[in-house]
Amino acid sequence: MCSPQYPVGAAGQSEAQLQGRGDKLSLMSFEELLQLRNSVGTKAYQQMTSGKKPLNHTKPRTKQRPSKQGPLEISAKKPVPFLRQVVSVKKTVSRDPRFDDLSGEYNPEIFEKTYSFLNGLKKREKEIVQKQLKKSQNVEQREKLQQLLKRMTQQEEAQKERQRQREKELALKRAQREQAQLGRKPFYLKKSEKWKLELAEKYKVLKGSGKLESFLSKKRKRNAIKDKRRLPFRKNV
Known part of the structure; x- marks a missing residue:
């Protein structure tokens, strides 16, 4: 067969x-x-x-979302990865203009000229605070205004001091440039010499304003406290 x-x-x-x-x-x-x-x-x-039908080995169709805004359905049988990005977020890179080369180099002279209008605004704000301090009768409000006025005065004095330091540095650079033009060797002050000159000028300014004695008395007290801390501690046996 x-x-x-x-x-x-x-x-x-x-x-x-x-x-x-x-x-x-x-x-x-x-x-x-x-x-x-x-x-x-x-x-x-x-x-x-x-007599059975062959199995269909084609990939199953993925479930469609019910709407565009709705979440995507995922089978619960599959394990979820540990680090899974649910929503794609665009990473924002922050830029600090103080430490970025795109902002250019810091030049105190140009900075002072550019923002010189702020000095007038600060002066007017200080006058307003002084007027409010005179009119105010509340103790807490007066204390706050006094602290604000003190901080404004300190900022103003610090700005003037920075301006004086820049003027000294410019004068020193001009003197060095003149010495180089005359063919002489330019001189460069050490840090200790600069500190002595600054201290002498500070004493001169304090003496002119009549605050030298109070400044020296406070300085003596601070030095006495420092010396007292350095002394050895003695115990009575």
């Missing part, structure tokens, strides 16, 4: 064809069934003998 020849793609036939071939397979001998399995393959042979 000749063995029937089935094509390799027989597993993809309809149910009626598979059922008809199943009846034919029941009439075949064991040797013929072995030959059929070797010719069509094990998977196709099992599908032919069982």
Whole structure:
């Protein structure tokens, strides 16, 4: 008896064809069934003998979102990664103009000229605070105004001191430039010499304003406290 020849793609036939071939397979001998399995393959042979449809190995379609704004549905069977970016956020890079090369180099002279209008505003604000301090009768408000006025005065004095220091440095640079033009060797002051000159000028300004004695008395007290701390501690036995 000749063995029937089935094509390799027989597993993809309809149910009626598979059922008809199943009846034919029941009439075949064991040797013929072995030959059929070797010719069509094990998977196709099992599908032919069982009569089941082949499994569809195509990828399942992903679930669509109910709306564009809605979340994407993900299967709960799959493990969630530890670091998962839920919403993509654009990273903002902050830029500090004080330490950025795009802002240019700091020049105190140009800075003072550019923002010189602030001096007039600060002066008017100081006058307003002084008027409010005179009119105010509340103790807490007077204390706050006094602290504000004191801070404004300190800022003003600090600005004047910086201006004086810049003028000294400019005068020193002009003197060095003149010495170089005359063919002489320019002189450069050490930090200790600069400190002595600044201290002498400070004493001169204090003496002119009549505050030198109070300044020296406070300085003596501070030095006495420092010396007292450095003394060894003695215990009475």
